[in-house]
Amino acid sequence: MIFLFTVILCIILAAMYIRYFPAGNVKCAKTLSHPIDSIVIVDVRDYNQSYNDPIQGAINIPFAYMKRRYSDISHKNIHIIASDYLEKNMSIRFLRKRGFKIIGYTLTDCKCQ
Template sequence: MKKFRTGLLTKYPKGYIISLVHIKSFNGEMLSLIGLFLSIIVLSRILLYNRYFPVRGIACSSMPDQPAEGIMVLDLRAYNESYKNPVPGARNIPVAYLHRYYKEIQHNNIHIIASDKVQRNFGIRILKQKGFQIKGCTIANINA
């Protein structure tokens, strides 16, 4: 089989193929490697997006002294962190337990307390998928 390589394109007798991984014998192996490579890229982008990209429309502020009527304060920090720096009137459900215990959340409108941005983003996305309205968030200072 004759082939002519020009940059990223490789010309085979039946047409051009974009080659990210160049294999001498072309019988579908190259396409399966490209598919595997692209699926790894897509999965890694999804995982990175869910954790590290901020959720739009949620304003982070300092913790209000008295939350508004009908808004529940939900503490997403781990039990040992929330024990050291408790927030009066907050319900503590760590992010790792949200899928299991989200039915214990009584109100639809929620103000979130998280220990860092990753925990905040992940918790907001989980709660939005479950149908809750997030009204605000606070990043708690661990060293306080």
């Protein structure tokens, strides 16, 4: 019984870690510090959010479609545009597993410097 409880607890903690624990070594930035031609801006917000507030030059791939469309992203440095921390964390972890280098992110409601 204790073994089953431990397994279930580990599964729940792993799921919470993937979703809510901040992805490390990625800084929030309102403005891009790298030249625009050396990075790819990936907008992981839903289509209806990105349609109302478009980002010039960004590739719009909502996180729900990331698994089938991540091959559309070129292997340059990536800057993520997300609407909340959940989208940001999940997108960064997903793209890092596939060998992409994430250099920064911007949250649409963020007040970072």
